[in-house]
Amino acid sequence: MSDTSSQRWYERVPHPAVLIVMMLILVWGLTWLVPSGEYERHAVAGREAVIPGTFTLxxxxxPSPLAIFHAVPLGxxxxSSIIFAVFIGGGLFRVLEATGALERLIGTLVDRLGSDRPALLIWLMTFVFGALGVAVGYENNIALVPIAVLLGTALGGDRLTGAGIAICGxxxxFATSPINVxxxxxxxxxAQLPLFSGALLRSVLCLGxxxxxxxxxxxxxxxxxxxxxxxLMPPADELTDEGGESAPPRGHRLVKRDWAVLGVFVLGLAIMLYGVFALGWYINEIAATFLAxxxxxxxxxxxxxxxLNARFFEGAASVTTGALLVGLARGIEVLLDQGHIADTIVHALSAPLSALPVLGSALAMTVVHALINFFIPSGSGQAIVTMPIMIPLSDLLGMTRQTAILAFQVGDGLTNLIVPTSGGTLAMLAIAGVPFDRWVRFFFPLLMKLFLLxxxxxxxxxAIQWGPA
Structure with missing residues (x-):
């Protein structure tokens, strides 16, 4: 047993269910300590946005103590749509694994490029998954996570290696995308800026x-x-087949039936992407596509x-913990709504920024948005609540609106990969079979590097007074 006193804090992270229950209790306590308040809102681009300067208590x-427990089923x-997508996604990939097509595909890829050059494959696939995050979105790529997990084990790594490729990519x-809708x-x-303006600096940040x-x-x-x-994931944590050790797939050759199965998978993804971009599909339609x-x-x-039925339900059962954690985390938002304290928290966190110099305010904005992200993990939801406050504040500070938006994008997006209230991240970890505490220990050092960049x-x-161009 290692001495826990010498461990870093992220090496002692408890189970996410424990974290979320602690946060539920904390938020319930805040509803009694923090005054309830609201901003007035008006319609912007078809959605309600905050009107700055209208905060009132x-x-x-x-809510009563019973609300802590009531928030869980309400969450x-x-x-429910994300929970069902996780169940169906888990079933889908158990079926694909049972056909053997994915295993032989990854084995062939490793054989062709060489497992003795793992860095090449990791860099290539991280940027491929990154391009999907830039163009397609976050939750929309849940179905691709197990492919990276198989690749990670094929390269002689563990499930966390593959999860890192997919989830980090x-x-x-998605977090740094210059075209994040x-x-x-x-x-x-x-901010009344041209749509997706400032793409050059954001693209450089994304690539870096x-x-x-x-x-x-x-x-x-x-x-x-x-x-x-x-x-960080010893053998006992690895998924195995019939009690045996999980072995990296190598030396396989794709047969006609494999090509047919992979063709069905690619065609299904193409249909899904068309639906997302052309028809406005989201989680429910994506889950239906997974099932088909x-x-x-x-x-x-x-x-x-x-x-087929047995394999599908085996896969769905294997992601039960992660799927239920998504709903458990959503209970935090339920409590915030019941106590009407979300606007109060945003108002309190944004007020001190006015006392800082421009650069200090820009850096502090990322921290403020990261803290708010614990309570409002939705990117668009946080934008609707915070940006009507931050944009006028940036004008008063002499900060360009483009810079304020970048600070929001960084603080919200990067922390989505580690906060236990991010349903998309919990869903991907569930399908990858990676416990949340192991993920924190793997990702936290990377998060610090990304914030420095x-x-x-x-x-x-x-420094350059970055404008709207």
Whole structure:
């Protein structure tokens, strides 16, 4: 047993369910200590936005202690679409794994490029997943996580290696995307700037952040390949088949049936992407597409209906913990709404910024948005609540609106990959089979590097008075 007193705090992170319950109790306590208050709102781009300077205290009765428990089923209901997507996504990939097509695909890829050059594959796939995060979104890429997990184990790593490739790639790409509809798009409209303006600096930040992530994952893989005992996921935590050790797939050759199964999968993803971009699809439609892919791919792979059914429900059962954590985390938002304290917290956190110099305010804004992200993990939701306050504040401070939006984008986006209230991150970890505490220990050092890079970008933005172009 190691001496816990010598461990860093993120090496002693408890189970996410414990964290979330502690946060539920904390938020309930805040509803009794923090005065309830609200901003007036008006319609902006079809959604309600805060009107700056209109914050007023309200007379709201704090919820009873029973509300802590009541918030859990209410959160489950509110997050039901993501929960079902996780269940169906887990079932889909158990079916695909059972066909053997994905395993042989990854084995062929590793054989062709060479497992003796893992850094090349990690950098390549991190940027591929990053491009998906930039262009497609965050939760929309949940279905691709197990592919990266298989790749990570094929390279001689663990499940955390593959989860890092997928979640860091997609998450960082989404967080720093110059064309992020949910954050940059909403904030640009509120700030009355040209849509997706300032793309050059954001693109440089995005590429730099993905490079740092790829380097971080490469170093982790090299460390555990040299000393397997240094893995953050020891063998007992790895998923195995019928009690055996999980082995990296190598030496396989794709057959016609594999190509057919993979074709069904790619076609399903293409249909999903068309629906997302052209038809406005979101979680429910994505989950329905997952289900269709699972059924067609399983039958194409030669499964009998009974076997297909069994594999699908095995996969769904394997992600139960992660799926339920998504709903549990949503209960925090329920309590905030019942106590009417979210606006009060935003008002209190934004007020001290006016006393700082421009650069200090820009850097502090990232921290403020990171703290708010614990309570409002939705990027578009946080933009709607905070940007109508931060944009006028940036005008008063002499900070360009473009810089204020970048500070919001960084503080909100990067912390989404580590806060226990981020449903998308919990869903991806659930499908990857990676416990949240192991993820924190892996990702937190990378988060610090990413914040340093982002603060450098913000320093440049302040120095050049970065405008709307």
């Amino acid at each position: 309200t007379d709201t009765t704090p 489950m209901v509110a997050a 997609v998450g960082i790409g 949910y954050t940059v798009g909403v904030a640009d409209r509120i 952040a993905l490079a740092i992530a790829a380097h971080h994952i490469t170093r982790y893989l090299a460390r555990i390949r040299h000393a397997p005992e240094r893995s 892919i699972a059924i067609v791919a399983g039958l194409t792979g030669g499964m009998r209906p009974g076997t 982002s603060w450098l970008a913000l320093s440049v933005a302040v």
